[in-house]
Structures are given as C-alpha cells and as structure tokens.
Amino acid sequence: MQRSAIEAEGVTKRFGKLVAVDDISFKVDGGEIFAFLGPNGAGKSTTIKMLTTMLRPSSGKLYLAGHDVTREQAWARKSFGIVFQDPSLDEELTAYENMELHAALYHVPKIEQPERIIDLLKLVGLSERKDSFIKTFSGGMRRRLEIARGLLHHPKVLFLDEPTLGLDTQTRNVLWDYVRKLSKSEGMTIFFTTHYLDEAEEIAERIAIIDHGKIVAVGTVKELTKKTKTKTLEQAYLKLTGESIRDETSDANDGLNMRSAMRIRSLRG
Amino acid sequence: MQVLSVLWLRQMRRYLRSRSRIIGSIGQPLLFLLALGYGLGAVFERAGEIDYLEFLVPGIIMQTILFSSIFWGAIIIFDRRFGFLSELLVAPVSRLKILSGSCSGGATISLIQATTVLAISVILGFRAQSIWVYIPALVIMAILSLALTSFGAALASSVEDFQGFQAINSFVMFPLFFLSNALYPLDSAPDILRILASLNPLTYAVDGLRYVLLGASHFSIALDVAVLLATLVVATMFAVRQFNRIQI
Numbered sequence: 001m002q003r004s005a006i007e008a009e010g011v012t013k014r015f016g017k018l019v020a021v022d023d024i025s026f027k028v029d030g031g032e033i034f035a036f037l038g039p040n041g042a043g044k045s046t047t048i049k050m051l052t053t054m055l056r057p058s059s060g061k062l063y064l065a066g067h068d069v070t071r072e073q074a075w076a077r078k079s080f081g082i083v084f085q086d087p088s089l090d091e092e093l094t095a096y097e098n099m100e101l102h103a104a105l106y107h108v109p110k111i112e113q114p115e116r117i118i119d120l121l122k123l124v125g126l127s128e129r130k131d132s133f134i135k136t137f138s139g140g141m142r143r144r145l146e147i148a149r150g151l152l153h154h155p156k157v158l159f160l161d162e163p164t165l166g167l168d169t170q171t172r173n174v175l176w177d178y179v180r181k182l183s184k185s186e187g188m189t190i191f192f193t194t195h196y197l198d199e200a201e202e203i204a205e206r207i208a209i210i211d212h213g214k215i216v217a218v219g220t221v222k223e224l225t226k227k228t229k230t231k232t233l234e235q236a237y238l239k240l241t242g243e244s245i246r247d248e249t250s251d252a253n254d255g256l257n258m259r260s261a262m263r264i265r266s267l268r269g
Numbered sequence: 270m271q272v273l274s275v276l277w278l279r280q281m282r283r284y285l286r287s288r289s290r291i292i293g294s295i296g297q298p299l300l301f302l303l304a305l306g307y308g309l310g311a312v313f314e315r316a317g318e319i320d321y322l323e324f325l326v327p328g329i330i331m332q333t334i335l336f337s338s339i340f341w342g343a344i345i346i347f348d349r350r351f352g353f354l355s356e357l358l359v360a361p362v363s364r365l366k367i368l369s370g371s372c373s374g375g376a377t378i379s380l381i382q383a384t385t386v387l388a389i390s391v392i393l394g395f396r397a398q399s400i401w402v403y404i405p406a407l408v409i410m411a412i413l414s415l416a417l418t419s420f421g422a423a424l425a426s427s428v429e430d431f432q433g434f435q436a437i438n439s440f441v442m443f444p445l446f447f448l449s450n451a452l453y454p455l456d457s458a459p460d461i462l463r464i465l466a467s468l469n470p471l472t473y474a475v476d477g478l479r480y481v482l483l484g485a486s487h488f489s490i491a492l493d494v495a496v497l498l499a500t501l502v503v504a505t506m507f508a509v510r511q512f513n514r515i516q517i
Contacts, residue, residue, distance in 0.1 A: 077361035088352035092283045104275035105360035
C-alpha cells in the first residue's frame with residue numbers, strides 16, 4: 001500500500017495553557033497539491049513548523065512518506081523543502097551565494113550545483129542579479145529567490161507558508177505554473193498556506209480549513225461548497241470560520257509570540 | 270566537509286565585506302595599547318618595574334580576542350531576527366556541524382584581528398624573544414579564539430534579543446577583562462584581585478602568551494595550556510547545549 005506523503009494523527013501543540021493546534025488529523029497523497037487555510041492565529045504556521053521539525057508536537061504523530069517526523073528528524077529534513085513565511089535569506093551574501101550555501105547544506109553534489117542554481121535563478125528571473133547582495137533586493141525578488149532555493153534539492157514534499165504574500169500577479173502566476181508543473185513531472189507533493197482564497201481555489205486539489213487549532217473541514221472546493229451550501233470557496237470559508245476579525249497575534253511566529261505571551265503571563269503571576 | 274567549509278566561508282565573506290567592522294574592532298585594542306602603554310608605561314618604569322608596553326601587548330592581544338569572539342556570537346541573534354537561522358535549523362545537518370562551521374569562522378576572524386594588533390605592536394617597538402615564538406603564540410591565540418567564540422555563541426543562543434545579549438556581555442566581558450592579568454602583573458596585585466584573576470581562564474591564556482612571547486610567566490606553561498584546553502572543552506559543550514535548545 002502506498003503510504004500518504006503527509007499524515008497527521010491526533011496532533012496537538014500546547015504553549016503552556018494555550019492550545020495552538022488541537023488534535024488535528026489529515027492525510028495528503030503523494031503528488032497532491034494541498035492548501036491549508038485559516039484565519040490569523042488559527043494554527044497554520046504552527047502545523048508547518050511541526051511538520052518541518054522546527055517544533056515538536058505536544059502529542060500525536062506526524063509522518064512524511066511513512067517516516068515519523070519527530071523520531072527521524074534527519075531523514076525528514078532531507079526529504080522536504082520549505083519556503084518560510086518570514087524572510088530567511090542572508091542579506092550580506094549574494095543571491096548565488098545564498099543558493100550555494102543551501103546546496104551545500106542539502107548535500108547537492110558539487111558538480112551539479114552551478115547548473116541547477118543558474119537554472120532556478122533563470123526560472124524566477126533573477127539570473128542577471130545573481131551577484132547582487134540580497135540587501136539590494138525588493139521584497140518580491142527575495143520571495144522569488146526563496147522559492148528557487150526551496151526547490152534546489154528536489155524535495156519530495158514542498159511546504160510553502162504564504163509564499164505569494166506581497167508578490168504581484170505576474171510573479172504569482174509564473175510561480176504557481178512552475179509549482180504545478182513540478183508537482184506533475186516529479187510527483188512532488190505541495191502543501192501550502194495562503195490568505196488568497198482565489199489562489200487556493202485555482203491551485204489546490206484539496207483544501208483543509210483550520211480554525212482555533214481545529215480542522216473544521218477538508219475536501220475539494222466542490223465538496224466544501226456543497227457541505228456549507230454556498231457557491232464559492234470564499235463563502236464557504238467565511239461560513240466555516242465566521243466573519244469576526246482575529247486578534248493580531250500574527251502567525252508569522254506564533255510559536256514565539258505564544259511563548260512570550262506565556263512568559264509575560266507568568267511574570268504577572 | 271563542504272558543509273563546514275561553506276559555513277566558514279559565509280562568516281569570512283560577511284566579515285571581509287564590512288570594512289567598518291574590521292577597522293572598528295582593531296581601533297579599540299589599539300587605543301588601549303597606546304593610552305595604557307604610553308600613559309602608564311612611564312609610571313611603571315619610574316617604579317623600577319618591567320617594560321610596560323612589552324608586558325601589556327599579550328594582554329591586549331587576548332583582550333582583542335575576548336571582545337571580538339564574544340561579540341561575534343551576536344550573529345546568532347541577528348540570524349534569528351532576520352530569519353536565516355530557520356534556514357540553518359531545518360537543514361539536514363547536525364547542529365553540532367552548524368555550530369562548528371560557524372564558530373571556526375568566528376574564531377578565524379578573531380585570530381585575524383589579534384594578529385593585526387600583534388603586527389601593529391611590533392611596528393610600535395614590541396619585540397618577542399625570538400622570531401620563532403610567533404608560531405606557538407598563534408596556536409595559543411587560536412585556541413582561545415575557538416573557546417571564546419563558542420562561549421559567545423552559547424551566550425547568544427541563551428537570549429532572544431540583542432538587548433539581552435548586551436546586558437549579559439557587560440556582566441561577562443568586562444569582568445573577564447579587568448579581573449585578569451591582562452593589564453597588571455599578578456605578583457604585586459592585592460590578594461583579592463589575585464584570587465579572582467586566578468579563577469579566570471583569560472588569565473591563563475594571557476600568561477601562556479607571555480611565556481611564549483617574552484619567556485616570563487606567573488604560572489607554569491603546562492598549567493596555562495591545560496586550563497586553556499579545559500576552557501575550550503567546557504565552552505564547546507556549553508555552546509552545543511544552548512544551541513540545541515533554540516526553538517524558533
């Protein structure tokens with residue numbers, strides 16, 4: 001039997017008394033494009049952080065291609081690529097040097113490195129700027145480079161945490177086209193979060209909606225609209241998660257924020 | 270192996286591209302050397318003591334390493350702040366490797382700075398007992414650089430922001446410097462200072478360097494080297510422990 005590419009079984013993450021992710025379970029098949037949607041602070045980034053070994057679940061199991069993420073960290077790290085929600089480039093290095101560092105960290109054979117790096121830089125339209133320092137790059141250029149970097153070691157699973165935030169429509173289209181192509185040609189599994197519902201509707205084969213740390217619905221767009229008796233994904237989404245605005249705890253680093261929130265609370269007694 | 274060299278190279282590139290950092294980090298020890306060496310030198314000579322500039326040079330060299338190495342640890346805080354640490358921590362590379370590649374880069378930077386200060390001291394008139402002793406001197410300087418970059422990395426891994434790091438530093442760096450034999454000889458120091466200084470690893474590093482360069486020391490060279498190596502081991506263990514605890 002083919003194991004799922006990603007599998008979560010009763011995963012919970014607590015920060016002190018705060019429950020960021022509450023007993024979630026889901027499966028993503030190999031080669032599938034899967035979107036994870038939810039309001040700010042719903043637990044999207046915390047889930048990605050657990051899947052990518054940056055946080056340990058408080059309870060429950062996470063598997064990548066059947067391997068336990070917590071117990072086989074080294075294996076897991078080799079098998080996925082990630083584009084973080086927050087910037088993660090070295091500003092003092094050039095685009096090429098950032099790519100080269102990543103290639104070495106992921107044990108890409110040295111003779112293959114130059115070609116792969118140049119190909120990917122071409123893909124994201126940065127080959128002409130390969131020797132420019134990151135600190136001279138715009139937000140969109142940095143984002144494109146991070147995506148190219150995430151693909152450098154040909155991961156089996158690619159996590160994209162709000163990858164298109166702040167990108168113009170042209171760049172978004174180019175990126176999604178490429179990601180879709182990769183998913184098809186290499187059977188790469190894509191797991192992404194976004195706040196653009198149209199993007200999720202167009203790209204994702206299946207969607208999970210998470211709110212207050214719980215998965216409230218999983219399925220294709222059709223299934224979700226049918227279930228909620230609505231017409232569009234946006235209507236279904238709003239019906240499931242409500243119209244109210246969430247507190248500003250950005251899930252950019254909600255792990256950190258929640259931990260400092262806990263600390264402040266314990267200081268206050 | 271490529272992982273280690275690439276991480277080392279990253280540190281070197283960052284250092285060599287920051288001219289202000291290169292100049293700034295050498296300026297401070299030179300100021301110490303000139304102000305104290307020439308200012309206090311006269312007092313020492315009048316008291317019939319040793320040539321103070323000569324005495325001071327090993328102390329200032331080790332001070333250069335102390336400040337440079339511990340400040341270097343701040344890169345961990347910057348990497349965390351600017352997100353690059355995430356890229357390092359999810360890579361399929363052990364944290365020990367990430368730490369040793371980066372620390373060896375930091376130690377190389379400290380060694381370059383300390384060597385520059387030594388070269389300037391020679392231009393100012395400093396003379397070692399023979400030209401060959403510069404080689405063992407560099408070895409001692411390198412061990413201290415490695416030990417203190419690990420220590421700096423450990424401190425930086427223990428705090429979440431730069432303010433916290435600076436607060437720790439003022440409680441660590443300056444006492445280590447002033448409560449050592451870097452600026453004054455232990456023989457004539459009051460008991461309390463002598464006791465505190467003999468608990469301070471930096472004292473043994475300075476003492477060892479004085480022995481090698483000038484042929485005069487307070488402790489035996491064997492003790493100096495032993496303490497220095499023990500410091501390296503403890504600092505490395507401390508760094509690995511703290512670095513492993515980082516959560517993003």
